[in-house]
Amino acid sequence: MKRWNIFEFIDFPWFPSIFRDPMTDAMYALHRIFRTYRVWTQRIADVLKKTGYRSIIDLGSGSGGPAIILNEKLGSIHSLSISTTLTDLFPNKTSVESVNASNNPRIRYFKRSVDATNVPKEFDGIRTMIGCFHHMNPSLARRILENAFLSRKPICIFEITENSLLALLFGVLLTPIIFVLTPFFLKSKPSIIFILVMPVVAIIGLWDMLMSFPRTYSPEDLRELTNDLKSEDYLWDIGSSRRWLIRMPYLIGMPQK
Numbered sequence: 001m002k003r004w005n006i007f008e009f010i011d012f013p014w015f016p017s018i019f020r021d022p023m024t025d026a027m028y029a030l031h032r033i034f035r036t037y038r039v040w041t042q043r044i045a046d047v048l049k050k051t052g053y054r055s056i057i058d059l060g061s062g063s064g065g066p067a068i069i070l071n072e073k074l075g076s077i078h079s080l081s082i083s084t085t086l087t088d089l090f091p092n093k094t095s096v097e098s099v100n101a102s103n104n105p106r107i108r109y110f111k112r113s114v115d116a117t118n119v120p121k122e123f124d125g126i127r128t129m130i131g132c133f134h135h136m137n138p139s140l141a142r143r144i145l146e147n148a149f150l151s152r153k154p155i156c157i158f159e160i161t162e163n164s165l166l167a168l169l170f171g172v173l174l175t176p177i178i179f180v181l182t183p184f185f186l187k188s189k190p191s192i193i194f195i196l197v198m199p200v201v202a203i204i205g206l207w208d209m210l211m212s213f214p215r216t217y218s219p220e221d222l223r224e225l226t227n228d229l230k231s232e233d234y235l236w237d238i239g240s241s242r243r244w245l246i247r248m249p250y251l252i253g254m255p256q257k
């Protein structure tokens with residue numbers, strides 16, 4: 001497997017939410033700035049249309065950024081009115097409160113921990129994982145795919161990073177821009193605590209951001225993970241989409257009618 005198994009701070013259960021939450025907020029800013037939705041909205045709309053599902057269970061939501069943007073774009077571009085449930089192993093408390101207090105009934109953030117390797121049965125819908133699959137080591141990654149496969153649920157995994165030197169260099173250039181712009185994308189005004197922790201977040205975030213590149217599963221890695229999950233009634237579509245200088249891998253698992 002090409003993927004490097006190195007750590008990111010955000011994966012440690014002890015990593016304090018005072019740092020974790022601004023880091024997932026920075027991810028939200030990144031998705032808005034670089035309009036990453038263009039990579040996955042069409043493909044997810046196709047899965048919704050083919051399967052007939054009208055609900056999305058987003059796993060590893062963090063601040064909820066890409067799934068919230070996806071919900072908006074599915075409505076505005078594809079005229080699909082979808083209900084989205086955001087979930088995370090470590091839900092971002094501020095986002096849970098702000099999303100659930102908002103007057104958009106189509107998006108809710110489930111406040112208890114949800115592990116993507118064992119999604120509870122009551123969460124019925126298309127599973128999405130956007131920009132977070134590389135956080136799972138191969139054994140967890142395999143369990144996530146197996147869980148979707150065995151329960152015959154559609155799963156759409158999209159990364160915004162690529163395991164290549166060129167993509168990594170692009171990431172080095174982007175990271176400072178993202179952290180400078182993040183405060184402008186917050187749902188509420190940045191607090192004093194947020195401003196005080198920002199320099200530490202920028203250093204830790206730089207590490208995490210850069211490590212995301214070599215940790216990303218290539219399409220070949222994704223094929224290896226699904227090698228023995230084969231059935232006539234469940235098919236995998238694996239590939240990559242180019243955006244800027246990055247070829248962003250994706251994997252779609254879909255039950256066949």
Ligand SMILES: C[S@@+](CC[C@H](N)C(=O)[O-])C[C@H]1O[C@@H](n2cnc3c(N)ncnc32)[C@H](O)[C@@H]1O
Pocket residue numbers: 010011024027028059060061062063064065066087088089090091114115116117129130131132135140
């Ligand atoms: C980089 S963040 C991505 C968040 C979001 N998808 C985005 O792009 O803004 C990765 C998220 O995966 C979550 N995570 C890690 N392991 C998980 C697991 N086993 N199940 C669910 N979420 C997990 C982390 O808590 C973190 O919020």
